[in-house]
Amino acid sequence: MHRPNQIERLYIDFDGFFASVEQQMHPHLRGKPVGVVPFKDATHTCVIACSREAKLRGVKNVMNIKEARAICPGIIFVPQSPDLYRRAHNALLSEISAVIPIDAVKSIDELTCRVSPSERVDPRALGLRIKKRIVDNIGPFITCSIGFAANRQLAKMASKTSKPSGNMVWHPDDMPGPLLKLTLRDIPGIGARMEQRLAHFGITSMACLLATQPKHMRKLWGNVTGERLWYALHGYDVQTPPPGRGMYGHGRVLPPDHRTAEHAKAASRLLLIKAARRMRRDGWNAGRLWLWLELMGDASVSRGAWLPAVHDDHAVLTTLERLWGEAKLRLPRRARIICLGVTLLDLTPASERQLDILLNDDKQRLRCENATTAIDALNRKYGRTLVSIGPWTPPPGGYAGGKISYTRIPRAEDFW
Amino acid sequence: MSWKMDLKLGDLEAGTAIEVMCKRCGLARYETQAQLMKRPEFTQSYLDEVEYNLHCSNRLCRGGVRISLIHDDKNEGFVGGMA
Numbered sequence: 001m002h003r004p005n006q007i008e009r010l011y012i013d014f015d016g017f018f019a020s021v022e023q024q025m026h027p028h029l030r031g032k033p034v035g036v037v038p039f040k041d042a043t044h045t046c047v048i049a050c051s052r053e054a055k056l057r058g059v060k061n062v063m064n065i066k067e068a069r070a071i072c073p074g075i076i077f078v079p080q081s082p083d084l085y086r087r088a089h090n091a092l093l094s095e096i097s098a099v100i101p102i103d104a105v106k107s108i109d110e111l112t113c114r115v116s117p118s119e120r121v122d123p124r125a126l127g128l129r130i131k132k133r134i135v136d137n138i139g140p141f142i143t144c145s146i147g148f149a150a151n152r153q154l155a156k157m158a159s160k161t162s163k164p165s166g167n168m169v170w171h172p173d174d175m176p177g178p179l180l181k182l183t184l185r186d187i188p189g190i191g192a193r194m195e196q197r198l199a200h201f202g203i204t205s206m207a208c209l210l211a212t213q214p215k216h217m218r219k220l221w222g223n224v225t226g227e228r229l230w231y232a233l234h235g236y237d238v239q240t241p242p243p244g245r246g247m248y249g250h251g252r253v254l255p256p257d258h259r260t261a262e263h264a265k266a267a268s269r270l271l272l273i274k275a276a277r278r279m280r281r282d283g284w285n286a287g288r289l290w291l292w293l294e295l296m297g298d299a300s301v302s303r304g305a306w307l308p309a310v311h312d313d314h315a316v317l318t319t320l321e322r323l324w325g326e327a328k329l330r331l332p333r334r335a336r337i338i339c340l341g342v343t344l345l346d347l348t349p350a351s352e353r354q355l356d357i358l359l360n361d362d363k364q365r366l367r368c369e370n371a372t373t374a375i376d377a378l379n380r381k382y383g384r385t386l387v388s389i390g391p392w393t394p395p396p397g398g399y400a401g402g403k404i405s406y407t408r409i410p411r412a413e414d415f416w
Numbered sequence: 417m418s419w420k421m422d423l424k425l426g427d428l429e430a431g432t433a434i435e436v437m438c439k440r441c442g443l444a445r446y447e448t449q450a451q452l453m454k455r456p457e458f459t460q461s462y463l464d465e466v467e468y469n470l471h472c473s474n475r476l477c478r479g480g481v482r483i484s485l486i487h488d489d490k491n492e493g494f495v496g497g498m499a
Binding site: 011087090091093094095097098102103104105106107110111112136137152153155156188189190191221223225228229232239240241242243380381382383406407408409411412413 | 417418419420422423435437442443444445446473474484485486487488490491492493494495496497498499
């Protein structure tokens with residue numbers, strides 16, 4: 001682990017990404033306070049993202065819709081368009097790649113790059129080139145904040161301090177000056193609970209935190225993250241190893257008129273097929289299936305079942321049917337299912353299927369896998385779910401299985 | 417100048433996934449660089465030329481398409497909130 005004495009990393013964070021993409025796409029939203037909400041006519045949920053104009057009026061992300069409207073009466077709520085954000089993300093990444101190679105994509109609106117030795121002399125100029133490229137080829141309404149520092153963590157913090165549309169350089173020679181102006185909550189990875197925990201040990205400011213020892217930080221965090229954070233804050237080029245793939249799954253909140261067991265079962269089938277499709281695409285088999293149902297009144301039912309390292313739709317749907325049989329026995333009469341989820345776990349590479357000595361299913365498995373491959377090919381050819389095993393009834397609201405998360409930017413086929 | 421005018425198809429790695437989406441009907445399909453390179457007219461083409469010469473795979477549509485690169489392999493989550 002070395003301690004760079006030059007700028008080595010940059011971090012790009014797009015400002016109010018979802019809202020700014022909407023403003024870029026829809027001219028009537030430009031210059032107005034915009035809040036992106038999960039679905040059309042939503043009233044009892046929260047704002048997923050808001051535009052710069054809305055933020056200036058006090059609206060925040062994850063704010064209740066009613067509260068947002070009370071603070072900013074002129075706010076325009078637009079339903080989310082995950083496919084549009086996905087396409088904007090791909091276009092932006094391609095444009096940025098034309099200026100500098102991308103090292104890692106951290107989420108749909110955050111990415112990091114290594115700064116080449118020739119660019120380290122004048123990182124601000126590199127930042128301006130990236131911004132100009134985005135303005136020229138994508139549009140002026142999608143803006144980003146860029147941070148330059150010795151490592152990813154500091155670069156990310158630098159980008160956050162310069163929002164919106166900033167271009168901040170934290171040179172190693174200037175450290176820890178810029179850090180001392182920040183609070184503990186400004187450090188990514190420190191939330192309210194960790195802040196309380198640190199306060200309990202007398203660490204209430206950035207200066208106190210920087211004065212600790214690496215092993216002390218490890219003890220405070222209870223794991224290696226604390227020690228890594230210490231090294232990152234002190235300018236070492238440390239980063240966490242990328243986590244391996246552990247599961248594939250989807251969850252869904254059901255609309256009020258779709259909270260019966262029948263509707264939930266139909267939604268779970270669709271979500272499971274989509275999860276299995278993604279798993280196959282990435283070349284994995286699953287060894288376990290988990291179904292969970294959250295009921296009205298804080299109750300929940302969950303069931304799991306072993307799978308013989310499979311990835312075909314027939315195998316996972318047969319097991320899901322069995323799990324529903326077990327779950328229904330545990331559901332109260334007239335149960336109202338608010339949300340549900342299916343998860344495929346215990347992943348093993350599809351190319352290395354370990355046969356079970358007590359289960360001679362290889363011949364049947366191959367038949368089912370061939371059928372699934374044919375189904376996938378047909379669906380891919382026609383760009384929609386043309387063929388499926390059993391009924392295909394998407395839940396209201398659309399975008400089932402197309403959720404955008406930190407580790408996942410969906411593909412077009414995830415929306416079929 | 418867009419990234420498509422900067423890059424030739426031959427500059428991409430053979431396994432690079434390219435999303436081809438119809439601008440008229442929205443039908444999306446995926447091609448790899450290796451598949452497209454099999455077409456002789458694309459071997460020396462820039463990506464904007466590739467885009468211009470590709471069409472929607474629905475034979476009743478045949479609309480113009482928009483291509484984009486898939487960057488799935490670069491995705492990396494946050495571990496313990498650290499970048």
